[in-house]
Amino acid sequence: MPRKCRKCARPAVINMRQHKLALCAEHFPEWVVNQTERFIKKYRMFTREDRVLVAVSGGKDSLALWDVLLQLGYQVDGLYLGLGIDGGLGYSDESRAMCEAFAAQHPETTLHILDIPAAYGESIPQMAARTRRGRGKPCSVCGLVKRHEMNRIAHDLGYNVLATGHNLDDEVAVLFQNTLNWQVGYLARQYPVLPEGDGFARKVKPFCRFYERETATYAIVRGIDYVYDECPFAEGATTIYYKELLNKLEADKPGAKLHFYLSFLRARDKEGLFANWQEEKVELHPCENCGQPTSAPGLCTFCRMLPEAVRPKVKLAHPLTFTPVHT
Ligand code: Q46
Ligand code: ZN
Ligand code: ZN
DSSP states (O other): OOOOOOOOOOOOOOEEEETEEEEOHHEEEEEHHHHHHHHHHHHOOOOTSSEEEEEOOOHHHHHHHHHHHHHHTTTTEEEEOOOOOTTTTHHHHHHHHHHHHHTTTTTTEEEEEHHHHHHHHHHHHHHHSSSSSSOOTTHHHHHEEHHHHHHHHHHHHHEEEEEEEOOOHHHHHHHHHHTTOOOHHHHHHHEEEOOBTTTTTEOOOTTSSSSSSHHHHHHHHHTTTOOOOOOGGGGGGGGHHHHHHHHHHHHHSHHHHHHHHHHHHHHHHTSOOTTTTTOOOOOEEEETTOOOESSSSOHHHHHHHSSSOOSSOOOOOOOOOOOOOOO
């Protein structure tokens, strides 16, 4: 028998077994918005005085996050990085189109776009093919470029907070991987908020306690169009394998993922799990080219990786501001 919304008894769009809560198309989005506000406050992510830049990929999580933060009245804009990933499906083109469509429906916000191939002459797969870091898969190069450009653009445009749409399934897969390998440094840094400092913007994950099916349901109920396909290079990633394992666990024990994540946060916050852990202090200085903090001498890893033709005295690209055409 279909479930009924706990608040109004209309048919539920989602049943969250871990919360013993079923909600309808009106009360579920409301719940997501309220819960997000609660997480933002609980982990002291940001306030209405902060300027927040959401990294949007065109997927459900980042667009849903942008939507929720707008509803909550935060000063929030979007940043889309065009990676030039085709995969025969025009993955990057479709992702960008989704972000533009969302921005066009929300004139109160701004979408900044930086197209990496247009800015630096090479797509991510091309950069990866040319450099040692990219042997095998382009993900390492991609991660480096995204981290560098998001932080630089946030800084250049005066945003002090960078938000990403990582959900509970993402966080738990990483936590599981780090625990299997006892990556103490990574574990100590895995938290819903990473403070700013040394030229790095504050990084926040306001959706870290929502299951993927919750963010997907939110996007669908709110009528947000998003890219369903993952990046073609995500296939075969270790975290996807861990996600599948954890889904099996969740099917047998509803709430297991949330419990694993929240117990980790509790052990950290209340039981001082990493109280004695000290991050190795590395000397940082501004990169000679882009001014971003780096431990490497002279140029940072990103600037060193740029194609010969634009390196080393490259004037780093300013993102375009997307201007929607209202018809
Ligand atoms: S890192 Fe790798 Fe992702 Fe970049 S190349 Fe695609 S799968 S998008 S999160
Ligand atoms: Zn209801
Ligand atoms: Zn640099």
